[in-house]
Amino acid sequence: MxxxxxxxxxxxxxxxxxxxxxxxxxxxxxxxxxxxxSTKARDDSFTVAESRKIVVNGSNGRINVGAGTDDTVRVQATLRRPDNLKYEVTQDGNPINVEVEEQGGRFSFLGQSPGADIEITVPSNTRVGLRTGDGTIELYGMHQSGTVRSSNGKIIMDDVTGDFDVHASNGSVDIAGATVTFDIESSNERIVFAGVIVPSVGNRMTTTNGSAEITLHRIPGEELDASTTNGSIKTRLPILTTFSGDKHHIVGTIGAGDAELFVKTANGPVTVQRDTLMKS
The missing domain is CATH 1.20.5 (Single alpha-helices involved in coiled-coils or other helix-helix interfaces)
Known part of the structure; x- marks a missing residue:
């Protein structure tokens, strides 16, 4: 061989x-x-009058909205894999609409899939309608109302006033410096609220797998209905209870009871307290 x-x-x-x-x-x-x-930058600006509104339907990216000082709406975006995205910014009267749609599937090679990170500056009295599929939503200095929804990311709001519907499917909700009425829901994370609850019917806060912590900056009074399936309830405020069947459910009045607050968690504690820096 x-x-x-x-x-x-x-x-x-x-x-x-x-x-x-x-x-x-x-x-x-x-x-x-x-x-x-494989990224592309977009920068669009519009002049708006009264009855302002910004509507964003994002996809696979964060949305950041902050208050400006004039009557201009500026929308800046970083598009990842722009050839696989449909990105449109349009003005229909005073409403501004931002639409992001993934095209050609969501195949990711070496870690990057199509998406858009969006930065928006608007007048502070602009109504908002914000939605994203995968990403964080941040809202700062807005003094109107609106809806904020993320199906797979956290929501952060600071220095906000108005009536807000907030929903995070798989992310936490953190709201600070707020003077609001609200309906807040987190399917799988904690909720933290710090601010003033405006007297109103129907302030709701619910989470499936997380804690709920409410810190009140001013106490005109709340009618509190708090319950948890597998957790504890702590009220670090004087409360006149009208029902306390067990450690998992309490109903009572804090102060004058001008506002209504319903809090419910399935697998986490509930805490209601006052700001430690607040004067008595």
């Missing part, structure tokens, strides 16, 4: 495998560079 003849085919196979591996590495590196640079 010719030993040299038997060795050569094996060497050719190994050489071929090595070459193929080098080709794959080169392709991956090239694709990585393309993915890293």
């Amino acid at each position: 010719n030993l040299i003849a038997s060795i050569k085919p094996k060497m050719h196979v190994k050489t071929g495998i090595l070459a193929f591996g080098l080709i794959l590495i080169s392709v991956a590196a090239a694709c990585s560079t393309n993915v890293a640079t």
